[in-house]
Amino acid sequence: MRSWRTVDLVGLLALAVLLALPAVAPSWLVGDLAMYLSYALLAVALAFAWGHCGLLSLGHGVFFGIGAYAMGTLTLGMLPGLEAVRSTWLGLVFAVIASGATAWTIGWFTFAGRGLHGAFFGIVTLALAVVFERLAINWDWLGGLNGLMNVPPITLGPNGDGAELWEPVPLFYVMLGVLAATVAGLTAYQRSDRGLALAALRENELRARALGYDTGALKRRAFALSGAVAGLAGALFVVQFGFASPALIGFSLSAEALIWVALGGRGELVSAAVGVIALRLLDSQFSSSLEAWWPLVVGLIFMAVVVLLPRGIVGEAVYRIARQRGR
Amino acid sequence: MADGTLLEIAGLTAGYGGGMVLHGLDLTVGPGEPVALMGRNGVGKTTLLKTVMGLLRPRGGTIRLDGARIDGLPPFRIARAGIAYVPQGREVFADLTVEENLILGDLAAADAGRGYELFPALAERRREPAGRLSGGQQQQLAIARALMARPRLLLLDEPSEGVQPSVVIEMADALAAVAAAEGMAVVLVEQNVDLALRLAGRVVFMDRGRVVAEEGGDALRADPSRLDAHLVL
Amino acid sequence: MHLATLLLDGANAVLILMLVALGLAIVFGLMNVINLAHGEFLMLGAYVVLAAGQAGLPFWVGLALAPPAVALVGLVAEEVLVRHTYTRLLDTILATWGLSLVLRQAAVLLYGPGSHSVVPPDLGAVTIAGSPYPVYRLVVMAISLTAIAATFALFFRTRFGLAARAVIANRAMASCLGIDTRRLDRWTFAVGAGLAGLAGAAMAPLIAVDPQAGLGWLVPAFLAILVGGLGSIAGPLVGAAGIGGLDSLTAAVASPVWAQLAVFVAAILVIRLRPTGLIARRRRES
Numbered sequence: 120m121r122s123w124r125t126v127d128l129v130g131l132l133a134l135a136v137l138l139a140l141p142a143v144a145p146s147w148l149v150g151d152l153a154m155y156l157s158y159a160l161l162a163v164a165l166a167f168a169w170g171h172c173g174l175l176s177l178g179h180g181v182f183f184g185i186g187a188y189a190m191g192t193l194t195l196g197m198l199p200g201l202e203a204v205r206s207t208w209l210g211l212v213f214a215v216i217a218s219g220a221t222a223w224t225i226g227w228f229t230f231a232g233r234g235l236h237g238a239f240f241g242i243v244t245l246a247l248a249v250v251f252e253r254l255a256i257n258w259d260w261l262g263g264l265n266g267l268m269n270v271p272p273i274t275l276g277p278n279g280d281g282a283e284l285w286e287p288v289p290l291f292y293v294m295l296g297v298l299a300a301t302v303a304g305l306t307a308y309q310r311s312d313r314g315l316a317l318a319a320l321r322e323n324e325l326r327a328r329a330l331g332y333d334t335g336a337l338k339r340r341a342f343a344l345s346g347a348v349a350g351l352a353g354a355l356f357v358v359q360f361g362f363a364s365p366a367l368i369g370f371s372l373s374a375e376a377l378i379w380v381a382l383g384g385r386g387e388l389v390s391a392a393v394g395v396i397a398l399r400l401l402d403s404q405f406s407s408s409l410e411a412w413w414p415l416v417v418g419l420i421f422m423a424v425v426v427l428l429p430r431g432i433v434g435e436a437v438y439r440i441a442r443q444r445g446r
Numbered sequence: 447m448a449d450g451t452l453l454e455i456a457g458l459t460a461g462y463g464g465g466m467v468l469h470g471l472d473l474t475v476g477p478g479e480p481v482a483l484m485g486r487n488g489v490g491k492t493t494l495l496k497t498v499m500g501l502l503r504p505r506g507g508t509i510r511l512d513g514a515r516i517d518g519l520p521p522f523r524i525a526r527a528g529i530a531y532v533p534q535g536r537e538v539f540a541d542l543t544v545e546e547n548l549i550l551g552d553l554a555a556a557d558a559g560r561g562y563e564l565f566p567a568l569a570e571r572r573r574e575p576a577g578r579l580s581g582g583q584q585q586q587l588a589i590a591r592a593l594m595a596r597p598r599l600l601l602l603d604e605p606s607e608g609v610q611p612s613v614v615i616e617m618a619d620a621l622a623a624v625a626a627a628e629g630m631a632v633v634l635v636e637q638n639v640d641l642a643l644r645l646a647g648r649v650v651f652m653d654r655g656r657v658v659a660e661e662g663g664d665a666l667r668a669d670p671s672r673l674d675a676h677l678v679l
Numbered sequence: 680m681h682l683a684t685l686l687l688d689g690a691n692a693v694l695i696l697m698l699v700a701l702g703l704a705i706v707f708g709l710m711n712v713i714n715l716a717h718g719e720f721l722m723l724g725a726y727v728v729l730a731a732g733q734a735g736l737p738f739w740v741g742l743a744l745a746p747p748a749v750a751l752v753g754l755v756a757e758e759v760l761v762r763h764t765y766t767r768l769l770d771t772i773l774a775t776w777g778l779s780l781v782l783r784q785a786a787v788l789l790y791g792p793g794s795h796s797v798v799p800p801d802l803g804a805v806t807i808a809g810s811p812y813p814v815y816r817l818v819v820m821a822i823s824l825t826a827i828a829a830t831f832a833l834f835f836r837t838r839f840g841l842a843a844r845a846v847i848a849n850r851a852m853a854s855c856l857g858i859d860t861r862r863l864d865r866w867t868f869a870v871g872a873g874l875a876g877l878a879g880a881a882m883a884p885l886i887a888v889d890p891q892a893g894l895g896w897l898v899p900a901f902l903a904i905l906v907g908g909l910g911s912i913a914g915p916l917v918g919a920a921g922i923g924g925l926d927s928l929t930a931a932v933a934s935p936v937w938a939q940l941a942v943f944v945a946a947i948l949v950i951r952l953r954p955t956g957l958i959a960r961r962r963r964e965s
Contacts, residue, residue, distance in 0.1 A: 175769050177776070228951045238713050238768050242901045243947065245715075249898050250943045257936040370894065374780070381773055411792075415784040422777035425770055426763045499855055525857035537852045539845055550845050550856050553838045595857060 125441035129433075130302065130389035137295055141288045150287035154359050155399040156294035160301060160352035161372075162379045162395040163388045167305050168345035170385030171314070173321030174338060175241040178248030179376050182346040184255065184368020185221055186214035186353025191267040191363040194279060197260070205271070205279025207358065214354035215347045222346020226339035245373075252369025266364030273358045290359060297355065301348060302388050308344075309388075317341055378421050384434020394433045452477040452631050453498070453599055457507035458517075460497040466505065467493040469655035475599065478629035480622070482636055482646035482663075484677065490655045491635040492534055495601045498633075499531045500524040511599070530597035534604045534635075536588040540577030544568055547576050547587055551594030561590035564620055582613035589617065593624060599631045606638040618644045643667050651676045683808035689927035691816055694823035695878050696923040699896050700903040700915040701830055702874035707909065708847050709867045711768060712761055715775040717900065718893025719782040720872045723749050724879025725888045726786060729795055738800045738884075745880030746873040752782075753872025757865050765864075779893070786890040794892075799884030819881045826877055827916070833870070834912060843867060899926065902946040908956020917957055922946065 141149050161183050168174040190210040196202045225247065229240050256264050273284040273293070284290055308314045320327040320334050328334050357363045366372060383394015398417075406413045428435045453475040461467040467490040475481050483491050496502045498509055500521040509517040516524050525531070530551075539547050548558035548568070562569035565586040571579065576587055585605055592600060600621075606614045618641055625632055636642040642649065649666055651659040659676050666673055703717050724745040731741030756778055764770040802814035834840035845853040846860055854860050879892070886892060899922050900915075907918025922942055929938035949957065 173769075175772065177772075228947045231951055231954070238772055239905055241769070241772055242713070242898075242905065243950065246898045246902055246943055246946070249894070250939055253936050253939050257934075374776070377773070377776070378780075411784065411788050415781060415788065418777050418780035418784055422760055422774055422781065425773045425777060426760065429767070429770060501851060501855070520861075521851070521854040522857050522859045525855055531855045533852070533855070537849060539848045539852075541848060542841075542844060546841055546844075549838070549841060550853070550858070553842060553858070591856070 125444055126387045126389050126437050127306075129393070129437055129440075133389065133393050134295075134299055141291060146287045149291045151399075151403065152396070153287060153291040153294045154356065155396050156291070156298050157352045157356035157359065158376075158379070158399060159392040159395045160294075160298055160355065161349050161376050162383065162391040163298070163302055163305065164345045164348035164352060165376050165380045166383075166385050166388050166391035167309070167348070168342055169380060170387070170391070171309050171321065172317045172338060172341045172345075173237055174342055174345070175237060176244045176342075176345075176373075177241045177377060178244035178246075178251075178370075178373045179345075179349050180370070180372035180374075181244075181248050181251045181368055182218040182222055182349035183353035183356070183372060183376075184251065184363070184365075185218040186350030187357035187363040187367050188255070188261060188267065188353075189214040189217040189350065190354035190357050191270040192261070194271050194358075195267060195269070197267075203278075205274075206277055207271075207273045207275075207279065208277070210358075211351065211354050214350045218350025218353070219343045219347030222349075223339055223343035225346075226335075226342040230335040230338045230342075245370075248368075248370045248373045252365050255365035255368050262363075264365060266362060266367075267357075268362055270357050270361050270363060272361070285359075294355060297351070298392065301351075302392060305348070305388055313337075378417065380431075381421060382424055382432055384431025384437070386430055386434045387437060390431055390433040390437055394431060397433075450476050452479070452512060453633075454510040454513075455494075455498070455507070456510075458494070458497065458504055458509065459506035460493060460502050460504045462493075462502070467655055468497065468504075470507065471652075471656050473650065473657055475631050475633060477598070478625065478631055480625055480632040480634065480645050480647050480663075482634045482642040482649045483652060484636065484642060484649055484673075485652035486677070489652045491652055492603055493655075494652075495531065495533075495603050495633065495635060498524075499529065499601060525595070528598035529601065530592035530595060530599070531601045532585075532588045532592045532603060532605060534607065536584045538576040538579075538584050538587050538591070541575055543573055544576055544579070544587060545572040547591050548594055551591035552596075555594055558594070560594055561587075564590045564593060564624065581608040582610055582617075585609050586613075586617060589621065593630075596628060597630060599633065600625075602632060602634045602636075604635055604637065606636060606641050611640075614638065614641055615644070621645065639670070639673060643670075649673075681808075681810040684810050684812060685927075685931050687807065687812055687816065687820075689924060689931075691820055692927050693920055693923035694820050694827070695882055696896070696899055696903060697916050697919040698823050698826055698874055698878045700900040700907075700919045701827060701912070702871035702878075703900050704904045704909070704912065704915040705830070705834070705843075706868055706871040707904070708912070709843055710761075710765065710864050712765070712771040712868070713768070713775065714761075714868075714871065715772055715897065716756070716779040716782060717775075717871070717875050718895075718897030719779045720749050720753060720875035720893070721879035721882075721896050722786065722888075722890065722893035723752060723782065724876030725797070725883040725886065725892055726790065726879075727876065728797055728880045728883040729790070729888050732797060738797075741883075742880045746877040749876025749879070750869040750873035754865060754869045756872075757868040761868065762861075762864065783890045783893075790890075792890060794887035794889035797883040797888055815884065819885070822877070822881050826874060830870075830874065831912065839863075839866075899923065899942065902942065904956075906946050906949045906956060914956055921957075 165176060165179045168176055192198055193210040193213050194205050194207060196205055229243055255261055275281040316332055317337055320337060324334055379395035379398055380391045382398060384390030424432060430438055451474050455471060455473045458468050458471040459466055485491055497504050500519055504517045508515060511527055516527055545558050548561035549555060568587055568590060576584060579587060622645055624630060634642060634645055643663060643666055647663045649661050649663060650657055661672060699721060703714060706712055706714050727745040727748050728741035731744055760774050760778060764774045799815045804811040804813050834843060842858045843863055846863055850860055903918035903922045904915040906921060907914035925945055926938045926942050929941045
């Protein structure tokens with residue numbers, strides 16, 4: 120009999136719980152969760168880049184934001200020459216390509232030759248987040264500080280027509296399906312030969328290069344993939360939220376994504392996804408009762424986890440169970 | 447503790463990561479005693495010096511200096527306890543000047559005069575970056591730097607490596623003079639037999655992480671063939 | 680705006696950026712720690728001046744108190760947090776990032792999320808090349824220059840600095856010579872924090888003092904040390920001159936947004952063309 124990896128079992132368990140949830144949870148909670156699932160998609164993208172490939176991005180919100188704005192501009196008919204195109208499906212394609220291409224370009228600048236020291240790559244992405252946020256605030260076409268309002272929900276027809284998807288329960292299942300498929304796909308990729316090459320590169324880039332890998336190209340492709348997934352997350356967020364603001368593209372969401380992934384666990388995509396959903400639920404619980412103390416508490420927990428549990432909270436739990444099971 | 451012991455190593459086990467290099471090594475060195483450590487490559491000579499200096503943490507056993515435990519202390523405490531170290535490859539600070547290198551040997555020193563007395567050639571190049579010195583002069587600098595703080599025990603790893611034979615002799619004589627005048631003990635790891643015999647009162651042979659034999663320096667100087675017998679183990 | 684005023688304001692921004700980048704660079708050079716809370720140390724310096732003013736103390740007392748107060752915060756942060764992550768470079772980023780969140784939130788809790796203004800001491804104005812210029816801004820420049828010179832003197836004229844440079848070059852060997860590297864780390868981190876605190880305190884009357892005040896300095900300072908090159912103390916200064924100069928110039932002729940974009944694009948181009956920075960120097964990995 121084939122024995123399962125602990126992390127896969129945890130993932131399936133989480134999936135089962137989430138699948139059953141709409142049967143018992145109130146519909147407002149299901150709606151909130153549908154939105155958290157788009158954050159989970161962002162966390163998965165970041166965990167892939169950071170945990171698996173060693174590319175610590177302090178500006179992953181940029182790709183999420185680009186995805187959101189891409190979806191918004193297209194479905195609102197704002198793109199010059201393409202005013203008649205309103206398709207959600209093309210919006211998704213546009214979001215994924217725009218964010219993936221941006222990530223690829225950043226990679227082209229920073230991974231060339233010997234490339235930037237891993238830590239300094241993080242600084243460049245942080246700068247990127249600050250610059251993009253300023254840009255979005257000051258770009259009137261994108262709505263400036265107010266952002267894009269009234270972004271339409273998902274429409275099932277070919278060009279913005281047909282049934283709209285805004286009921287919490289179907290939305291939730293769509294989001295869950297996308298997240299589960301993404302996690303499964305990325306996990307398979309991580310365990311493929313190319314994914315293993317990326318992991319080897321994370322551990323020792325010099326050795327990977329000595330073995331004949333073009334490490335710059337590998338990292339560029341991986342980062343583009345991660346950026347594209349983050350863009351997808353942004354696009355799926357904005358069709359639920361109906362509103363794309365500069366806050367999505369900049370520093371604060373990037374910072375939050377980093378905290379989710381660090382607390383959940385960067386080592387495994389499943390840990391990151393579970394972590395973000397748990398944290399968002401806690402957040403909605405405590406941010407009103409604890410007010411300004413809540414971010415302070417989160418910051419302190421974050422520091423403690425960085426020092427004491429580098430695998431993250433969920434990641435550490437998975438690791439311990441796996442060691443017990445011997446798998 | 448008897449007056450006859452400065453450094454006392456008992457049952458020392460140490461190594462890198464998972465692999466142990468030293469397997470229960472015992473060695474004592476008396477005050478002012480010059481000891482040469484010989485053995486083939488990979489028997490653990492350098493590992494022993496690094497462990498005494500605190501650069502590697504011992505897994506087992508004890509190291510005492512004047513009866514006080516020093517194993518597990520950080521290197522700077524061991525240095526302040528009176529042990530100086532000249533590593534293989536010298537490790538002078540290439541971008542710092544000769545004078546700065548010497549002062550680093552004893553930050554409390556008023557000036558680097560002691561170093562220049564030992565090797566006057568260094569004085570002429572005091573303002574130059576150490577990286578520009580020849581291999582032999584870098585070795586002199588590394589030794590002078592180690593002696594700045596008047597250590598009671600000097601650990602010297604392969605000082606003759608990459609150094610002209612004439613300079614090696616000069617270094618050995620200068621060292622022997624300081625050791626005799628100040629009662630400084632020396633543990634010398636050396637492949638160069640001439641240098642080892644010129645300096646050492648006692649030669650200790652190592653194999654596979656242990657001390658396997660020792661001979662008096664005079665006996666070896668009288669009959670160098672005994673040396674071969676130990677080294678062809 | 681008058682040309683002389685423009686140039687002086689630009690010089691002002693460059694000098695402060697140099698001070699901030701210098702603190703970052705010495706902490707990185709010595710300890711290999713990337714301190715993302717450096718901007719918050721600057722922000723704390725500004726709040727110290729604010730708090731001193733609210734307590735009825737003269738401005739100059741606040742200015743004098745800020746560097747040691749922030750250095751003390753740095754000392755505590757090093758002991759409690761940073762030293763536990765020394766061997767994991769990426770984790771130093773995360774730990775100090777967490778610290779920056781906590782410090783920002785602490786400022787929100789103590790002084791609210793809004794911005795405060797600090798009244799500059801009334802030193803009047805002088806006429807430079809035909810246009811009036813506030814004396815206080817000249818004082819800020821003098822403070823920055825003095826602090827930069829003092830930092831250089833500390834690193835190149837004292838035994839503490841000699842020990843620090845030895846640790847930067849070869850940490851293990853420095854330790855073998857009897858240098859207490861732990862103590863040096865602690866004090867270096869405190870000095871770096873103190874420099875940021877001084878920059879924040881001096882700038883307090885010229886900026887909006889709010890919890891986000893540090894962020895705007897952190898990114899340019901990092902770009903400055905990336906562009907200037909690591910492993911030397913002159914690199915960050917050159918980088919800060921380039922980054923700060925370009926920023927002020929573009930902001931004056933276009934707008935602050937374009938300035939930020941121009942700085943980022945220029946920095947990333949330099950990084951692409953010269954990954955080791957403009958003032959490259961060998962660094963020993965040990």
